[in-house]
Amino acid sequence: MSKSQYIIEVNHVSKQFEDGKFALDDVSLQVKKGEFVTILGPSGCGKTTLLRCIAGFQVATSGDILLNGEDVTQTPPHKRPVNTVFQKYALFPHLNVFENVAFGLKLKKIDRDTIIKKVKQALKTVGMSDYEYRNVDSLSGGQQQRVAIARAIVNQPEVLLLDEPLAALDLKMRKDMQLELKEMHKKLGITFIYVTHDQEEALTLSDRVVVMNEGKIQQIGTPMDIYNEPVNCFVADFIGESNILSGTMIRDKRVRFCEKEFDCVDTGFGENQPVDVVIRPEDIYIWESSTNTKKAKGDDDLAAVAATQQSDYDPDDRVPKGNFTKWYGVVQSCIFKGVHYEMMVLTDNGYEFMVQDYHEFLPGAEVGMLVKPEDIQIMHKEHHIYNHFEGEVLKNNKVRFLDAEWEVTDEQLAGLSAGDNVEVLVPFRQIDLQDHEDEGVVSGEVHFILYKGNHYHLTIRTDEGYDLFANTSDVWDNGDRVGILIAPESIKLVKG
């Protein structure tokens, strides 16, 4: 058999549970030998299911999984050359540390001397040499985790699967273990597949990060790629802090957002296309400005403005000079985060920006901001400004969509008769969310929240399983129950 260049290939794997929900939806992933790959995502995104399919604890509904070029989709876990480190360690309580680590070797009928040698070596690797005859229950969480790792690596698996192995440890311990895992990975040369919901952990440890959400892979890339070039709002929002704004791509390398035009480096989006813009808070340069510089705002001669400010308010020469678009605002809050300060700055046209800087800018301070063109990340908008639904015209000025009946205006019904199929368009802004779910025509749950600088972009999942998008200035929490109302005049109908 020809050896594949990948140690693991996951091809179009889907996993559907009995209730019909897809835990994995057409997932494909290739992992090279010796790589450290992290599967990252919020809880319930399918990352653990993917790992369990690779380990063999769950069988994919469709698609196949190859290990070293060999199809293992149906192979039981004990015949796969992989070992798992479980989230809650899963150490055998009836065996001591030595017997736990030796468990796999004993099953392989290896002679006793070799077992002793290998177990000692593995325990040394994880720094647990003096604990061989300890009862596993007497160990701390961190120590148990080390034993669990030793128990897996002692079998010299081709792939080590780690299911949130550090989730139960405290922060300090977690940081130490992260470094040790990275060291171990280098030393052992085993392929690591690591599942976590902690984005920092993923960025620190991995050669490549796989970001998952709702059973789908959102993006695969190096930590740098994922951080600097997120492909969509979910990734941008999930990885690190970010300012996400709606904007318009005017032409190649020119984008408009926050009512200003900026140079950027992205091309190929077309002209006057709605896009999402991501700016990392640490990429924003900030300096103190004053009222007279604010007066200059709106001047076409931006270079002149820059010159006055920098000479006046940037004594350390921190802000890059050049023809950059600047914008201004007032600091709303300032929090010390250990290494840097995190400021929320409100512009006078109502956009909020998160800015991180080593300097403190107190609330009330008037500040100027700029961002370098290469730090502006442009993404295709996943959805524009309208919700699209399929509907059917009913009698008495009503239209049926989202499994409910809605009132519409005569004007919209002109030329339509009962029984017609229509496309229903509702602007995101016009979705009216009610605190009490029974006040709405349909009810649902806030499923995903994105802050867009001056408004929130919410994904609402109705109880019937439809997704709709709402733009609102009100603050909602993930999982909030809402009632949904739509004013008759904001429902547009297009004959389908």
Add this chain to the structure above:
Amino acid sequence: MGSRRTWAWPYVLFLVLFVVLPLILILIYAFTNPQGHFTLQNFVQFFSTIGAINTFIYSLAIALITTIICLLLGYPAAYIMATAELKIPAVMAILFILPMWINFLLRTLATVELFNMFGIPLGEGALIYGMCYDFLPFMIYPIYNTLQKMDRSLIEAAHDLGANRREVFTKVILPLSAPGIYSGIIMVFMPTVSTFAIAELLTRNKITLFGSLIQRAFGEGGLQMWNYGAALSLIMLLIIGLTSFFGNNEDTESNRSIL
């Protein structure tokens, strides 16, 4: 705090009256003769009567056989209930518990009638059958409990480390269910050693168990046999105490090195 301590008093009183005092009385009676003088005659009588010793050994053997049969029947049942999907365990649990709603004497009488109806002779076989029938749930429940509480990821971990289904069972599931097995054994063995009513009904008094000996000493022997009966009771108490004591030790041992 104080009020909580007062709550305990009725129970202390209960224990003294119905547990401690009877034990002391048994102890006194066992070491005295009907006239109230200290003697070891009661024990000498037991150990010098071949019939009594035989009955004792026979009772232990019957109890042992019953326990083993209950274990062999009960473990798989508990295992299926603990591992099967969804509604099966609930239904099984109810079915196993259902006979326990009815007094065991009634059930035993019903068993006798059934045996008569089908013309099966009563005797040793009927006795073991009846005892297994009565005590099986006491074996199933402790085992079911430990199996159900077992962390599923331990089984997955064993699979992951290369164990096939049989090895997962012998190396992980069985040793981890040892406490349940132990409780089950105690729960079945103890009452079967001292049983007498089931034996009387299912063997038409043809087989005498140790429990029946004690019952006869008190019930039929008149006042002067009470001392002998007390001695027999004490011997049985010691045997049961010893088995549970050894069982306890073995249990912790088995946690280390079983199989």
